[in-house]
Amino acid sequence: MKIYQVGGSIRDELLGCKPSDKDWVVVGSSPEEMIEKGFQPVGKDFPVFLHPDTKEEYALARTERKHGKGYKGFKVYADKNVTLEDDLKRRDLTINSIAKTENGEYIDPFNGLEDLKLKRFRHTSDAFEEDPLRAFRLARFYSYKHLSDFELDNKTQMLLEKIVANKEIHALSKERIWMETYKALNSDLPSNFFKKIIEYKIMKPFFENLVKTDIKNYNDPILNWLELSFQNNFNISEKINVPSVYIEYEVILKKLMLIISEPKEMVINLISVNVHRNLDKIEKILTLDFFNKDKKYLNEIIRKVSSADFSFLNSVPKDKINKEKINYLKNILQER
Template structure:
């Protein structure tokens, strides 16, 4: 029995990163031998075991043969006769096909170290085409490793394009697609994930709502970066720089989908795109079975990001009616806690910053909305009840008082701005 550290742990260590997990390959062993040593077998598809102490994953060296469609369409052969080189050749990228023995010696039969040094993402073998999920995985690695300057090898890009053209990418399960998207959204540069997928034709197949943002014009004054696709990618990266929250990042990705269905004769304006995008966000979320909280938050950002921006006009003066502001504050339960409101404001700030030349501009709307929430929360419910109102009239009186408090804050804010 020989045990080797493989995959991401080796790659990340060579890049100077701290590995998040350690995966191991066991050569020359049987399942019974590992079980006798206290390893716990997990899953039915692959011979994978958990270490009795560290709980790291140990997989028997195996080969795979394509026998059907999709991610699960493989026949797995695990046997003591399978060599380390045979196991490594079935992996996706050369940089993920490097092993390390107990002495720290690297086993690199497919040039992974060279590609690491050259910052190239290259497939290991032609077996790459057998698993359509690898199209998304490679795009995710491109996003994950973007800070290091990795680029996609031309031959790998061509192979990915052929895989998309074959149609098999459509056989991926919704859960697997969303899992890769969620991991990509967690990277420092998530736009790279979608840009790589776009280069190989996968965005059009998997995310048609995003694809139709290409070449859709916007007012140059507000969007000097160009079309809605470019703006969306910039907003996504701005969101990644502002927040680690998955919901914020996904909302940033889909907030302007409605612009993709604006009739061309109305361009570059997109009146009503906020509500127009709601059905598109739902369609994408339902297709990939997103968590309900992720969908619901994205819908709020999509519908209300315009209102959030417009709370202050170009001169920095309050611009909305207090009733309109109260609606959004109630929607985000801002008078009980400002967590959701703050996240929504972060997504909107990313929208404001995701424009060429606007990346570092202040976003005073954030503090203004939070101040409105604080002002509207200063309602004394007991005083209202003491006036003798009952039933539904109590909540109506509370609403009227909140509108009064919000208006008072706006007036005071305007007066202060005028003095300055």
Template sequence: MQIYLVGGAVRDMLLGLPVNDSDYVVVGASAEQMLEKGYQQVGKSFPVFLHPKTSDEYALARTERKQGKGYTGFVCDFGPEIPLETDLKRRDLTINAIAQDASGNIIDPYNGRQDLEKRLLRHVSPAFAEDPLRVLRVARFAARFAHLGFSIADETMLLMSEMASSGELESLTAERIYKEMEKALTSQSPQVFFETLRQCGALSIIFPELDALFGIPAPAHWHPEIDTGIHSLMVLEQAALISTDIEVRFAALCHDFGKALTPQNEWPSHHGHDERGIIPVKALCNRLKVPNPVQDLARLACRWHIQCHKQAELSDEQLLNLLDQCDVWRKPQRFEQLLDVCQSDIRGRTGHEQDDYPQKAILLNYLHHLQQIPVSEIVKAGYKGAQIKEQLTLQRLGKLSELRG
């Protein structure tokens, strides 16, 4: 029995990056032998075992045969006779098909180290095309390693394009799509994930609400980049510099969905896109089963980002309504996240990447002062029921008028 460290752990080690998870392949062993040694089996369709002390994953070397449609239509063969090279060949990218033995020797039958040096994401074999999820995985790796200078090999991009046009991507479940997107959103360059999907033709299939923004013009005075799709990815890029929160990054991506619904005769103006955008944001979130906190901020950002930008032009009543609609009294932290999205929106424009966003400090200052108004004093004064809310509103409006001069 021989044990090899494989996959991401070897890749990240060779790149000089922190190794967070260690996966192992076991060659020359049977499931019965693993159980006898105290390993706990966790996989049924193929044998994966947890180490009795470290809980690291150990999988028996295996092959995969495509027998059905989609990413679940595989039959696995495993046994002590399957060599390491055969197991590595079924992996997605050459940089993920490198192994290390117990003595520290590197086993690299598909030139993964060479592609690491070239900063290339290249598929291992034609079997790559059998699993549509790999289109999203490669896009995610492109986002994760973009800051290191990685790009996708031409032949791999061509294969991804063929997979996108084959209809196989439609077999992906909402859960798997969201999981890949979520991982991409945590990366240093999340916009690259969506750029890659658009380049291979997958964006229109998986994220049609975002894809629809490309080719939609905006006023050059406000948006030198013109194209709303490009602007949306620029906003996501800025959001990644401002916040590590997935909620903020996803909301940044979705904030202008309404512009795809603007009648063409009104271009490049997009009056009312904030309200129109709620429908496509909900459609995307419902289809991908986006967690409630993530989709809540996306809807808020879509609906209210314009009013946050124009807070100085709002009346006291309109400003208080903005705060009420954003539920700032119960969720002040989410309002801060919304303002991070708004700041990203302002900076996500060609030539405006360093712009200040004073609205954030101003609105948070207003909120701070309004939070100090004690409801207990209103109750103590004898007001009851709906009168309490009326008096609280009056006091908040009075405070806003005072703060705004």
């Protein structure tokens, strides 16, 4: 049983960036031995275990063979006989196919160290084209500042074009696409991810309505998504599995915009936005740059509504509550 640090954590360390977590591969072991040593099994599709102390992921060395379409169209083979090089060969890029021993020695059968020096994204093997999700992973890597100036190897570009041509991207799940999108939204240069989606021509079917990609990084995935969605006329949420909280923010954003654009319907829109319940969300949305011009105006309105006392409505008949609420809001908004 031998343990090696592998993958992106080594890449990031070599580039002078502290990795958020570390991945490990275990060669020459079995699920039974791992459990006996106190590791907790967590993998559904292949043998992955959590270290009893660090809770970092330890995966048994494995190989993969394609037998269907999409991200899950692979048969996994994990066995004591699978070598470290076998495991590294199944990975996407050479810079992610480097291992490190417990003594700090690097094992680099695919020349990933050289590609790091050359700042080059190069596929580990021709099997790169078998997993369509790798097109989005590649786009996401450009959203990381320390990888943003890497160039794509010509042969890897050809394999990427094959992924697009065979339309296996259509077999990916909305959940997987959102996972890659979220990671990009939470990174240094989120706009790069969306630019690469257009450049690589991988918009269909998930980002067909993506046109504008220049967004400011607010260091908040929700705000980054809201700006992107706003710039694209709110037409990019429906085809990927955007979490419900993001949709809630989008709905509130649209209503705040209506408060500005339709002053005659302000009270109706204020009621629909439910200021008391959504005050935290509203305050967050108003930090977006495109509200700068109207921020003072909106903040004053929100302040008046949030401090209003609606307890008198408890004694109002149900069929008259809405009318009384509208009249009350009109009065407090007219006050100086």
